[in-house]
Amino acid sequence: MSKDMPLNSLGFAKRPEDTRVVVAMSGGVDSSVVAAELAQQGYDVVGVTLQLYDHGAALAKKGACCAGRDIHDARRVAETMGFPHYVLDYENIFQEAVIDEFADAYLGGATPVPCIRCNERVKFKDLLETAKDLDADCMATGHYIQRKMGPNGPELHSAADSNRDQSYFLFSTTPEQLSFLRFPLGHLHSKAETRALAAKHGLPVADKPDSQDICFVPNGNYASVIEKLRPGAADPGEIVDMDGNILGEHRGVIHYTIGQRRGLGIGGMADPLYVVKLDPDHRRVIVGPKEALATRTIPVREINWLGDEPFTSRKEWHVSVKVRSTRPPRAAIIRPISATEAEVELIVPEEGVSPGQACVFYSNDDSRIFGGGWIWKGR
Missing domain, CATH: 3.40.50.620 (HUPs)
Structure with a gap:
């Protein structure tokens, strides 16, 4: 042609x-x-x-x-x-x-x-x-x-x-x-x-x-799929507060996610409690007040970068990020640690930031996506 x-x-x-x-x-x-x-x-x-x-x-x-x-x-x-x-x-x-x-x-x-x-x-x-x-x-x-x-x-x-x-x-x-x-x-x-x-x-x-x-x-019953794939995954354990006090028993860590409030089975508390951390090694679900969910600093790894300049060419990238698919992008600063790792600082702390979710990078000026990475542990 x-x-x-x-x-x-x-x-x-x-x-x-x-x-x-x-x-x-x-x-x-x-x-x-x-x-x-x-x-x-x-x-x-x-x-x-x-x-x-x-x-x-x-x-x-x-x-x-x-x-x-x-x-x-x-x-x-x-x-x-x-x-x-x-x-x-x-x-x-x-x-x-x-x-x-x-x-x-x-x-x-x-x-x-x-x-x-x-x-x-x-x-x-x-x-x-x-x-x-x-x-x-x-x-x-x-x-x-x-x-x-x-x-x-x-x-x-x-x-x-x-x-x-x-x-x-x-x-x-x-x-x-x-x-x-x-x-x-x-x-x-x-x-x-x-x-x-x-x-x-x-x-x-x-x-x-x-x-x-x-x-x-x-x-939508993911827990039953996991139990079938990994027998014993739904073993019960303790629900504890942030000081380690036992508040109740859960039906398997796989049934819970960061930020969850409903279905905890620990009624009668003065203030509502939320899942703030999961400890699968000790089969514990840790709960706390809503303010304990607020996260400002997020470690991110396995980063795929789609910017025009190399990711590590700057000490900071001022962008917007999404930490859940259902949330709008929020202002943040990305500080590269390597070509595939970074620390993301949220200008306004977000609740319910969970390991295993993605942190996706967006331009502040237009609709462009600069890539993203995986949240691997909360702070």
């Missing part, structure tokens, strides 16, 4: 029909719309759905990602739009890279985010390599996030619809992965727009509900 040819909608200087794009299809409406739109625009679309776990038990579960119902739905979308569709068995990879760590994190008193690990270790690693093996020019997903070209190459930006933004779950996307990935839904301003596109294409998933839970956790 001529180098003077204008870029197509995916950023390549060639015709859509000469551009192969692998679409990661979960069976939901978002990735289905991505595949349908690209197919209609004339791209050489190949749909791929991952079977991530034994989906027999999940068939009856509404909103499960990548279970048997979803594989069927993805296949129907491919048939409707007339492009090839493949199902890849990634069960062993998913078990080792995501599920085992999920269980061990809870056993260690952390509150993990397995969706981030799945993107990092499965979808954007093994599946991305599979896309390259299929001679794809790029891989597209249904994530609500934007990829924009900056002066130094592709940048990661929050979605136009802040209510759908998934940047918290994609902070570990590397620059190399970002050069190969495309997110065609990131510019949309509402989920209604996505569903309207699905209806326009006559897709059978146009009215399919959004998935709510972690895909391998039926009905």
